[in-house]
Amino acid sequence: MGGQTSGETMGYDILARVGAGVNSKNLHAERVDGYNPLAVADAIERKKKILLAGEGPVLLDTITYRISGHSPSDASSYRTKEEIAAWQKVDCIKEYEEYLKKNNILVSNQVEDFKSEVKQKITKALKLVSSLEISPRIEGDFIEKVMFSNQYKDKMEDRISEVLIPKKENSRLLSINRKSRFGLNEKGKSLPKVKVFSYRDAIFEAMLYRFYEDPTMVAYGEENRDWGGAFGVYRGLTEALPYHRLFNTSISEGAIVGSGVGYALSGGRAVIELMYCDFMGRAGDELFNQVPKWQSMSAGELTMPLVVRVSVGNKYGAQHSQDWSALVANIPGLKVMFPATPYDAKGMLNLALRGTDPVIFFESQKLYDIGEYFVSKGVPKDYYEVPEGESVIRREGKDITIITIGATLYPVIEAANELEKKYNISTEVIDLRFINPLNYNPLVESAKKTGKVLIVSDACERASFSHTVASNIGQFVFDYLDAPIAVIGSRNWITPAAEIETLFFPQKEWIIDAIHERLYPLTGYQITTDQSITEQIRRNKFGV
Amino acid sequence: MPKSIFVKPEEVRKSQFIKIKDIPVNQYNPDFPQELKKFGEKKLIQIYYHMLMIREFETMLNSIKIQGSYAGIAYNHRGPAHLSIGQEAAAVGQSVHLDINDFIFGSHRSHGEIIAKCFSAIDQLSEDELLKIMKTCSGSACLKVVEKGSKGSTRDLAEDFILYGLLAEIFGRSNGFNKGMGGSMHAFFTPFGSMPNNAIVGGSADIGVGSALFKRINRKPGVVICNIGDASMGCGPVWEALTLASMDQYHTLWDKKIGGAPPIMFNFF
Numbered sequence: 001m002g003g004q005t006s007g008e009t010m011g012y013d014i015l016a017r018v019g020a021g022v023n024s025k026n027l028h029a030e031r032v033d034g035y036n037p038l039a040v041a042d043a044i045e046r047k048k049k050i051l052l053a054g055e056g057p058v059l060l061d062t063i064t065y066r067i068s069g070h071s072p073s074d075a076s077s078y079r080t081k082e083e084i085a086a087w088q089k090v091d092c093i094k095e096y097e098e099y100l101k102k103n104n105i106l107v108s109n110q111v112e113d114f115k116s117e118v119k120q121k122i123t124k125a126l127k128l129v130s131s132l133e134i135s136p137r138i139e140g141d142f143i144e145k146v147m148f149s150n151q152y153k154d155k156m157e158d159r160i161s162e163v164l165i166p167k168k169e170n171s172r173l174l175s176i177n178r179k180s181r182f183g184l185n186e187k188g189k190s191l192p193k194v195k196v197f198s199y200r201d202a203i204f205e206a207m208l209y210r211f212y213e214d215p216t217m218v219a220y221g222e223e224n225r226d227w228g229g230a231f232g233v234y235r236g237l238t239e240a241l242p243y244h245r246l247f248n249t250s251i252s253e254g255a256i257v258g259s260g261v262g263y264a265l266s267g268g269r270a271v272i273e274l275m276y277c278d279f280m281g282r283a284g285d286e287l288f289n290q291v292p293k294w295q296s297m298s299a300g301e302l303t304m305p306l307v308v309r310v311s312v313g314n315k316y317g318a319q320h321s322q323d324w325s326a327l328v329a330n331i332p333g334l335k336v337m338f339p340a341t342p343y344d345a346k347g348m349l350n351l352a353l354r355g356t357d358p359v360i361f362f363e364s365q366k367l368y369d370i371g372e373y374f375v376s377k378g379v380p381k382d383y384y385e386v387p388e389g390e391s392v393i394r395r396e397g398k399d400i401t402i403i404t405i406g407a408t409l410y411p412v413i414e415a416a417n418e419l420e421k422k423y424n425i426s427t428e429v430i431d432l433r434f435i436n437p438l439n440y441n442p443l444v445e446s447a448k449k450t451g452k453v454l455i456v457s458d459a460c461e462r463a464s465f466s467h468t469v470a471s472n473i474g475q476f477v478f479d480y481l482d483a484p485i486a487v488i489g490s491r492n493w494i495t496p497a498a499e500i501e502t503l504f505f506p507q508k509e510w511i512i513d514a515i516h517e518r519l520y521p522l523t524g525y526q527i528t529t530d531q532s533i534t535e536q537i538r539r540n541k542f543g544v
Numbered sequence: 545m546p547k548s549i550f551v552k553p554e555e556v557r558k559s560q561f562i563k564i565k566d567i568p569v570n571q572y573n574p575d576f577p578q579e580l581k582k583f584g585e586k587k588l589i590q591i592y593y594h595m596l597m598i599r600e601f602e603t604m605l606n607s608i609k610i611q612g613s614y615a616g617i618a619y620n621h622r623g624p625a626h627l628s629i630g631q632e633a634a635a636v637g638q639s640v641h642l643d644i645n646d647f648i649f650g651s652h653r654s655h656g657e658i659i660a661k662c663f664s665a666i667d668q669l670s671e672d673e674l675l676k677i678m679k680t681c682s683g684s685a686c687l688k689v690v691e692k693g694s695k696g697s698t699r700d701l702a703e704d705f706i707l708y709g710l711l712a713e714i715f716g717r718s719n720g721f722n723k724g725m726g727g728s729m730h731a732f733f734t735p736f737g738s739m740p741n742n743a744i745v746g747g748s749a750d751i752g753v754g755s756a757l758f759k760r761i762n763r764k765p766g767v768v769i770c771n772i773g774d775a776s777m778g779c780g781p782v783w784e785a786l787t788l789a790s791m792d793q794y795h796t797l798w799d800k801k802i803g804g805a806p807p808i809m810f811n812f813f
């Protein structure tokens with residue numbers, strides 16, 4: 001249906017030619033006559049030896065001609081009757097039958113017997129399948145059951161993990177051990193960056209743990225080896241792991257994600273990385289159609305222990321700064337997580353890495369350096385998991401609820417501090433942590449308590465996941481609300497230069513302005529930005 | 545960039561020509577005595593029988609879609625049926641030398657490949673192995689239906705099992721290989737090495753590479769073939785898959801004991 005490759009839509013003339021463009025072995029490419037089963041068998045036998053010897057990949061250009069159209073409704077308007085007839089004349093079954101007859105190992109009687117046998121077998125199958133009594137259909141609740149496998153496995157296979165050094169000798173682990181696992185000193189002041197166990201250290205610890213537990217686990221992506229990846233998360237893994245467990249790939253986001261799917265459904269655990277969230281577009285089909293679908297399309301026979309680490313950027317402009325959590329939230333079959341603290345980064349990645357479901361694991365580049373400010377005991381050295389689907393109250397309050405997704409937790413905390421100090425308003429701050437699955441009960445409880453809800457994330461405001469949360473809470477507790485739920489997101493613009501990013505990403509002032517204008521008028525407060533409903537309508541009218 | 549790979553200026557700036565080796569086109573020469581010696585009479589006839597079976601299976605589907613009946617059995621199938629009539633030799637020829645450790649991933653048009661791969665496995669496995677696989681599939685549900693009144697051998701039963709399980713999958717029935725959740729374009733049966741078939745053109749290319757990486761990295765037996773259409777050569781992810789599968793590092797940087805490149809064949813129909 002894509003036109004005719006040779007002569008119309010492609011330029012290769014003979015497809016096997018492409019092999020010459022990929023490697024010096026021409027990919028062992030060859031065109032084989034797909035109308036002769038023995039020619040195909042011969043090619044497969046030879047090529048299989050090459051593959052088993054590790055000398056692949058192989059490209060085979062198997063020539064066939066489909067007598068049936070694209071589908072039974074296809075009128076075959078793109079080809080002539082004469083062409084179809086020419087191929088029917090050399091029909092692969094007829095030719096092979098003649099070949100066997102000519103060589104005296106098949107006689108006409110046998111042919112008739114075979115033909116009646118296949119017809120009888122196909123008729124039997126059809127008879128059994130066409131009966132709804134013998135062959136019923138599944139019920140709706142079954143589909144719900146197979147959307148996720150929800151298994152938790154320490155290792156996908158029971159054998160020793162291949163590593164290069166004992167874990168305790170890892171130089172990064174040794175240096176991490178000298179750091180403070182809480183971000184504040186006794187006086188409540190932030191510790192210097194180099195002295196604090198950071199968000200990136202937390203991800204490293206979770207990765208290191210699972211690498212030593214699960215022998216099948218591999219991690220790969222662009223620049224994953226040697227210098228710890230673009231953000232230093234994997235620094236210290238190179239010395240610990242052989243090449244085949246941690247490697248750099250070509251800049252092929254589609255194939256990085258797609259191969260992760262193949263690796264996971266074959267029985268292994270894979271962690272693949274998209275260096276920037278913005279590169280998800282390059283792996284659109286793999287993220288939307290492959291990763292989420294195969295567990296349920298297999299009716300739960302396959303599992304998909306695949307974690308896709310996605311780093312949400314900033315400072316690098318329009319194509320390196322976008323939070324696309326809403327895109328994956330819309331796709332059934334994905335678990336989606338977005339930790340905002342080191343404690344959660346480790347506990348949530350631990351959870352993701354023990355599960356058998358595909359997880360899109362968002363990280364924010366605003367946070368890689370940050371220490372733990374919320375769990376006063378600091379980030380545990382030992383293994384732990386954050387409970388799936390559970391948001392966390394970062395600060396208790398009674399007047400307003402602010403729900404955050406990702407890095408906006410920090411400006412929201414600043415806003416909450418100011419609201420308390422200057423206006424005596426008690427703000428409850430809830431860090432969502434999970435996008436899917438998500439338990440709404442704690443959000444509902446908070447909304448009932450305060451009657452006023454604001455949701456803040458770094459994603460562009462229009463159609464963001466914040467709006468899904470707002471809509472749901474609005475439906476669940478409408479009667480308890482004093483005002484419509486407000487959403488603050490990044491502007492519906494491109495991300496501008498780093499120096500003027502404050503025009504784009506939600507700022508503390510926007511949050512307080514929105515509260516003043518839409519939820520809770522503050523005595524003596526002077527707004528600095530326009531967060532009014534009128535302004536929202538204007539922006540939408542112009543699509544910005 | 546790995547420090548161990550030194551980029552030499554005098555090497556990369558050197559004047560030279562790239563020499564491309566010949567690529568064989570249709571170089572197979574039929575030689576019946578040799579073929580008979582290699583396969584034996586029985587196998588040569590099995591190949592014919594398998595091709596006939598695929599042709600009849602799809603002729604039936606075509607008849608159901610166009611006329612709403614086959615052999616006097618009326619049925620209305622609302623879903624897709626992408627047929628491969630004319631392409632049976634490519635599917636059957638491929639499976640002759642593959643065993644159940646060899647995986648094939650395919651396309652929206654893979655009924656023929658599924659039947660060929662599964663029928664080839666039936667020829668290769670013992671009756672005990674066949675029974676065990678049939679019994680563990682969906683708690684024997686599929687087996688129970690086909691064994692009722694069956695008087696043939698276990699192999700005969702296994703053929704009925706595959707035909708019934710596949711057709712039940714295509715028609716969205718709970719006795720299908722995947723309870724009808726995949727349907728015509730996504731049917732597959734992993735116990736015989738028939739892996740997920742993909743309705744996105746070229747979708748099996750990078751998935752196949754991942755499966756082959758799994759085999760190579762974890763030292764599993766067998767090879768992986770992705771059966772994709774010639775037009776999928778126009779898809780970016782297919783080129784990416786070719787690239788990922790051909791990375792130099794499998795030979796230059798990976799431990800030799802791993803065994804080299806992932807065992808993946810890109811088979812363009």
